[in-house]
Amino acid sequence: MVTINEVAKAAGVSISTISRVINQSNSVSLATKNKVMEAIRELGYTPNISAKKYNKKSNKLIGVLFPDISNNVFGRILQGVNSVVTPLGYNTVICETNGELEKEIHFLDVLKNKQVEGIIMANVHIPEEHMLWIHRNNKPVIYVCQDIPDFGLKIPISSVNMDNQQAICDMVHFLYNMGHKNIAFIGGPLHDLSAGKKRYDGYMKGLRECSLNTSQDLISFQESFTIADGYAGMNQIYEKSSILPTAVLCACDNLAVGAIDFMYDNNIQVPEHISVTGVDDSILATAIRPSLTTIRHATFDTGVKAAQLLLEYFSSESFKGSSFKMPYQLLRRQSVKHL
Incomplete structure (x- = not known):
């Protein structure tokens, strides 16, 4: 079993810094957090969750809403999300919406009742109803594979997508x-x-x-x-x-x-x-x-980035969301002929 000492050595930081990152302290820089999270993922370190049960502010739940869970694009995004949040003791609650607005709002309410701390969401489009729901409930939402329309509301929202x-x-x-x-x-x-x-x-x-x-x-x-x-x-x-x-x-x-x-x-x-x-x-x-x-497009890395943004929201009330563009690659295979 990987120990916290091994993670600290791999990341080049102290054990106390690892502990602060795991407990989402505001006193650690973003660069250090990313370095620690990378070490945690590479080593497969799992924190002792039972030792942190005293933290009653967090129930360690993150909601994930996807239109089609059989789509392997969303599967790779979920793998990226879990690679970040699972080592920190979070569990994901996954909902399938079929891209239907009524189901999306229904599951957003379900996740609110389950007291999830934040939501990662992919959907066909982002209607005003979403913005109003986020505004009312003040739950941070990270959209993946979708761009955010401008509704002029100051709400905790970001997007991760390619151009x-x-x-x-x-x-x-x-x-x-x-x-x-x-x-x-x-x-x-x-x-x-x-x-x-x-x-x-x-x-x-x-x-x-x-x-x-x-x-x-x-x-x-x-x-x-x-x-x-x-x-x-x-x-x-x-x-x-x-x-x-x-x-x-x-x-x-x-x-x-x-x-x-x-x-x-x-x-x-x-x-x-x-x-x-x-x-x-x-x-x-x-x-x-x-x-x-x-x-x-970088689907696994999209999930990683979305999860990291959500953790930033959790650790800093003043964190401002944004739209992040991920890299893409054109792959030439057999289906195109040179004329």
Whole structure:
């Protein structure tokens, strides 16, 4: 079993500093906290929770709300969250919302009744009802994979996300440099500020920067981000467009898999006849053939950052939240052909 002495040695700090970090003292700098947390994660140290039962201000619960717990993107985020909070004695209460506002508000109330100290949340969009709930209950909320709209309320809220617009713009440039001039787009609902609107905006920005023409016949918006939606979206583009595009950029891997499925059913070969790209680098991206060219965003690190922000809220009432952008990586695989 790893001891607190080993953690202190690995982090290069005193045992008392380790104790202050575990007990969320305000007297430790953020740099030192991060160094200690890294040592705790790497060594797999588990504090003696029973020794801290005297701390009645904390019940060591954190709420997690995800629209689809079967989505491995959210699974990796949860792993990142747990890598930070579990060594400190916190437990996560996980709720699945299906992206429905009524369920989100219901589970927010459930988590409040369970006296969670804070919430990490992913959802399709952030409505005003969320902001009002946070304002009324003063519970810190960290949104992941979503951008925060400006409602003008001073509430304890932050977001951790990648730059969705620029990421998709980069993918357009990649396809252009691979010789593609006729690029279609399958996206989700535009009321989803991040994966919906920002990714569409990135597509349009990329077309403009590459001096490519825009055609509504090459664009399909779907109600969600499922494989079935990708199939339907590719079917719409196939039926509307006079000629088959040389590439289709999909707003997520599920949509891309659905588009490839449609192509298979209609004897259209990928990438020989058309190239396909996605976003997320999900498990399906490497499981299908051809393997999917996609954008990997730092999902595990997103969970780590979200948990660290929540701990900052806990330890400092004056901590001001913000929007944090995480790195991403374009991964070229078999589904794109160089023309």
